[in-house]
Amino acid sequence: MPFEPAFSIWAAALVGLQFGSFLNVLVWRLPRMLEREWQAASTAVGPKGEAVFNLSSPRSHCPHCQTPLRWRDLVPVLSFLCLRGRCAHCDTPISARYPLVELAVGLLWGLCAWRWGVSLTALAWAGFFTTLLALALIDADTLLLPDALTLPLMWAGLIAANLGWIGLPLADAVWGAVAGYLSLWVVYQVFLRLTGKHGLGGGDFKLLAALGAWLGWQVLPWLVLGASVMGLVLAAVFMLRGRYQKDQHIPLGPSLALAGAVLAIWQPGAVGLV
Numbered sequence: 603m604p605f606e607p608a609f610s611i612w613a614a615a616l617v618g619l620q621f622g623s624f625l626n627v628l629v630w631r632l633p634r635m636l637e638r639e640w641q642a643a644s645t646a647v648g649p650k651g652e653a654v655f656n657l658s659s660p661r662s663h664c665p666h667c668q669t670p671l672r673w674r675d676l677v678p679v680l681s682f683l684c685l686r687g688r689c690a691h692c693d694t695p696i697s698a699r700y701p702l703v704e705l706a707v708g709l710l711w712g713l714c715a716w717r718w719g720v721s722l723t724a725l726a727w728a729g730f731f732t733t734l735l736a737l738a739l740i741d742a743d744t745l746l747l748p749d750a751l752t753l754p755l756m757w758a759g760l761i762a763a764n765l766g767w768i769g770l771p772l773a774d775a776v777w778g779a780v781a782g783y784l785s786l787w788v789v790y791q792v793f794l795r796l797t798g799k800h801g802l803g804g805g806d807f808k809l810l811a812a813l814g815a816w817l818g819w820q821v822l823p824w825l826v827l828g829a830s831v832m833g834l835v836l837a838a839v840f841m842l843r844g845r846y847q848k849d850q851h852i853p854l855g856p857s858l859a860l861a862g863a864v865l866a867i868w869q870p871g872a873v874g875l876v
């Protein structure tokens with residue numbers, strides 16, 4: 603491999619590691635920011651007097667002893683290894699999920715640079731995969747798919763299509779977004795009428811709209827089929843392990859995100875499926 607591309611791939615992977623580190627912060631804080639907003643909206647008392655809580659404040663700290671982290675505790679993956687997975691101050695174990703997420707995003711960015719070179723196309727897809735990972739983790743943790751991520755993801759797909767970055771005709775992207783939203787909305791309405799239950803969350807419609815915008819309306823049947831199969835497999839695993847309670851909600855977001863990521867890499871159009 604010539605020096606230049608190899609160098610770019612490593613550089614992209616390093617940038618990805620840093621984004622992975624930020625993604626950990628986002629996945630933890632965004633649902634809590636929304637919860638605070640809802641609480642503030644539901645009570646007459648505003649959030650005045652409460653400590654500021656957003657993506658940049660307070661500074662990253664150990665959730666156990668609250669000690670702020672030093673810059674050398676914030677280096678993706680390496681800090682975790684140097685600290686042997688424990689807080690430098692109070693020795694509480696740190697979840698291995700943090701370095702794994704950082705590695706995953708680093709790997710995704712490296713793969714995008716390898717596949718598309720250092721280009722806007724690579725940047726667009728790297729952003730797409732990173733946002734999907736954030737949504738999958740937040741939905742798995744909290745059953746939420748925040749509008750703050752699903753809606754910009756959809757707009758970004760439409761814009762990337764219009765600018766010719768992702769090789770998708772704009773019309774396919776627009777109809778992908780429309781059909782993606784409507785198809786799950788219809789399923790939701792039918793389910794609600796038949797059973798009186800909310801089988802899906804509004805976030806699921808918006809996530810499928812975003813995926814439709816990035817991948818085109820043609821892949822929607824494959825997306826829904828793939829996500830449903832994955833959702834059923836997940837439910838079966840939960841049941842077998844005795845962790846499924848009656849009426850427990852199994853989030854669809856992670857399955858949709860994974861199916862979307864797989865279809866983005868393995869484009870069915872390229873093998874004549876659609």
Ligand SMILES: [Zn+2]
Pocket residue numbers: 664665666667668669689690691692693694
């Ligand atoms: Zn600590």
